[in-house]
Amino acid sequence: MPEVDRVAASRAAIAARRARAAVKEAVRRRERRPLEIAEAAWADPSTPEGSLRVRELLTSIPGIGPSRVARIMEELGIADAKRVGGLGARQRVRLRDWLAARDVGPLRAAGRLVVLAGPTAVGKGTVSAHIRDNYPEVLLSVSATTRPPRPGEVDGRHYYFVSDEQFDAMIEGNDFLEYATVHNASRYGTPRPPIEAALAEGRSVLLEIDLQGARAVREAMPDALLVFLLPPSWEELVRRLTGRGTESAAEQARRLETAKVELAAQHEFDVRVVNHDVGRAAREVVELLAVPGTDSARTRT
Numbered sequence: 313m314p315e316v317d318r319v320a321a322s323r324a325a326i327a328a329r330r331a332r333a334a335v336k337e338a339v340r341r342r343e344r345r346p347l348e349i350a351e352a353a354w355a356d357p358s359t360p361e362g363s364l365r366v367r368e369l370l371t372s373i374p375g376i377g378p379s380r381v382a383r384i385m386e387e388l389g390i391a392d393a394k395r396v397g398g399l400g401a402r403q404r405v406r407l408r409d410w411l412a413a414r415d416v417g418p419l420r421a422a423g424r425l426v427v428l429a430g431p432t433a434v435g436k437g438t439v440s441a442h443i444r445d446n447y448p449e450v451l452l453s454v455s456a457t458t459r460p461p462r463p464g465e466v467d468g469r470h471y472y473f474v475s476d477e478q479f480d481a482m483i484e485g486n487d488f489l490e491y492a493t494v495h496n497a498s499r500y501g502t503p504r505p506p507i508e509a510a511l512a513e514g515r516s517v518l519l520e521i522d523l524q525g526a527r528a529v530r531e532a533m534p535d536a537l538l539v540f541l542l543p544p545s546w547e548e549l550v551r552r553l554t555g556r557g558t559e560s561a562a563e564q565a566r567r568l569e570t571a572k573v574e575l576a577a578q579h580e581f582d583v584r585v586v587n588h589d590v591g592r593a594a595r596e597v598v599e600l601l602a603v604p605g606t607d608s609a610r611t612r613t
């Protein structure tokens with residue numbers, strides 16, 4: 313091949329690689345839906361969408377790792393090297409059905425506020441951390457608290473650890489969307505400015521707060537969606553609390569008393585999600601962040 317053609321071919325290959333990377337990034341950031349990518353590929357297999365490998369498309373979907381992708385492709389009967397635009401008719405139908413079943417749409421258009429509450433040790437923090445780590449487009453609000461940090465907790469990431477005086481100053485400055493004393497012990501508050509800024513730019517926001525906080529947010533922002541996280545059973549809740557081992561026996565007993573009151577209030581919430589499995593519960597919550605207008609209470613088990 314003449315040198316000039318080789319250079320042109322290599323430039324074209326680089327441009328195609330970049331275009332495919334942009335498609336994957338848009339899926340990863342949930343700006344484009346995987347189903348829409350597949351349909352664009354089938355409409356014109358010569359596009360970047362068409363030359364994307366099925367494996368690359370599936371791996372770009374937040375929350376799906378390489379080993380799960382390998383399993384899905386085996387189930388769909390699609391070879392590892394297959395490109396989306398090069399699939400046969402039956403493979404297209406199987407992939408379309410699979411993508412349609414988990415199609416949640418782009419999150420950026422939604423920009424909604426979701427409150428995740430539930431009894432102590434049900435897994436609110438664990439599910440929220442999973443969302444923070446796997447769905448970077450969602451803003452997980454960082455609360456301020458007067459309780460001391462637990463081992464491993466980082467100021468500014470898990471909480472803003474503040475003194476009583478600093479907390480009082482934040483109340484004075486109208487810096488909280490809501491605040492409360494939780495478990496009759498420390499004070500916790502949701503900083504208002506980052507939430508207002510995120511919602512203004514159409515970004516979805518997740519608050520992981522207690523029952524009193526959820527009620528206060530409903531008063532302040534009636535459009536907020538309230539989600540109650542449930543344990544698979546009372547026994548499992550007790551197991552999770554004692555297994556975590558971060559509270560004394562007296563504190564555990566106090567939290568379990570509060571938990572009974574909180575469980576009795578679950579019907580005040582718009583949606584209830586059972587935390588059998590962290591990844592699944594997180595995905596259900598993320599789907600709610602993407603679906604505006606959910607107005608009826610639903611139980612997901």
Ligand SMILES: Nc1ncnc2c1ncn2[C@@H]1O[C@H](COP(=O)(O)OP(=O)(O)OP(=O)(O)O)[C@@H](O)[C@H]1O
Pocket residue numbers: 430431432433434435436437438439552553555556587588589590
């Ligand atoms: N789906 C799950 N299956 C098994 N264990 C879980 C699950 N989700 C969370 N856990 C475990 O349960 C314990 C409590 O979880 P976590 O600290 O996230 O609860 P929490 O609701 O945030 O509690 P609190 O309100 O007291 O802060 C942790 O040890 C966590 O690893």
Ligand SMILES: Nc1nc2c(ncn2[C@@H]2O[C@H](COP(=O)(O)O)[C@@H](O)[C@H]2O)c(=O)[nH]1
Pocket residue numbers: 431432436455456459490491492494500501502520521522523524525526
């Ligand atoms: N009302 C609010 N409750 C909050 C906030 N941030 C956290 N919490 C809740 O406090 C308890 C205890 O949390 P822990 O981390 O000390 O175990 C838990 O139920 C949280 O959901 C907040 O800003 N406001």
